[in-house]
Amino acid sequence: MTVLVWITEGTWQAAVDAARTHIPTGTDITLLHVIGDDIAEAAHGAFVGLLGRGRPGRDPRDQVADRSERAAAALLDAAADRLGRPATRLQAHGRTEREVVHAAAGADLLICARDGDPQHLGPRSLGPATRFVVDHAPCPILLVWPEPAPSLDSLPPHPPHP
Secondary structure, eight states, rough: OOOEEEEETHHHHHHHHHHHHHSSOOOOEEEEEOOHHHHHHHHHHHIIIIIIOOOOOOSHHHHHHHHHHHHHHHHHHHHHHHHOOEEEEEEEEEEEHHHHHHHHGGEEEEEOOOOOOOTOOSSGGGGGHHHHHHHHHHSSSEEEESSSSOOOGGOOOOOOOO
């Protein structure tokens, strides 16, 4: 069995805890973090469009990309430490939701955490990238709450019937 655990900044602990709790020892686990290239490109665009004023060498794109790489490596290290057993670490670049779906192509299970509204049950408990992954993943998904799930009182009222 191969398990992919999607590591994101806000919810990684819940995803790792789910793997630690529900996945048998000896299972191949891969911890995946995706760096969106749009952040470094936005920094570059701001430099070129507003801040550059003809001073090459001050473009922040490379600095932002380097810091993103280091932060991702530190996050994967923290996730591996929390998992407490061997795991492959995988960093990807690009559109987060698409990179996760592509990485899940060879997995038997994908573990990820809800990243939307934590106060209500329902579709808004998923952010856009997670919604895309849930809709398109080519394998089963274990979707966990990063905090205790909201009560059933958070369900919307029944629709009125004529």
